[in-house]
Amino acid sequence: MLDDTDRRLLRQFQADPNLSTAELAEKAGITQATCWRRLERLQARGVLRGQQALIDWRALGYEVEVSLRVTLDKTQPRAFDDFLAAAREVPEVLEIQTFLGQVDVRLSVIARDMAHYQQVYRSQILTLPHISDLDALMHVARIKEDQVLPV
Structure with a gap:
């Protein structure tokens, strides 16, 4: 279901969900276009369900x-x-x-x-x-x- 690139992308995204797509791509070691496509695919498959504000x-x-x-x-x-x-x-x-x-x-x-x-x-x-x-x-x-x- 997930390949190594998806896992690396998800680890970086979990570590800092406020990163821009360019920053996330750099940290995950992929191009910005690849990062965007993979994020879109993960959302379409229901792996990423969105982002939310956490209020203490x-x-x-x-x-x-x-x-x-x-x-x-x-x-x-x-x-x-x-x-x-x-x-x-x-x-x-x-x-x-x-x-x-x-x-x-x-x-x-x-x-x-x-x-x-x-x-x-x-x-x-x-x-x-x-x-x-x-x-x-x-x-x-x-x-x-x-x-x-x-x-």
Whole structure:
């Protein structure tokens, strides 16, 4: 699927996505035209899905992160659909993951402080539909957070 040139290009792109095409081509050891064509091909194949701005929510005053493990009432036929639709509407929910096993859903929730978290928890999380069990894990430290893939 990927040849050595694609891998070299992706490594350089991951290391510094702000490089111009000319700078990226130079670092990857290819011509600018080749770099452009390969980037276009990687995008067309869905390998590169675009670029995004990463905003540090802590810099905006959010200090609390909680991971909520949710078990849904699976006797309700629309439990997953209803829950996920409602959870998407909570602005403080940054991530929603679904699982197979005891835990059905994990929500990553942020808040400015504990008082704000308690308000979000009581008014928006506990009112989500079809919850049969809820477990909160208070985030203490992020040991590794890396989006760089070993290409």
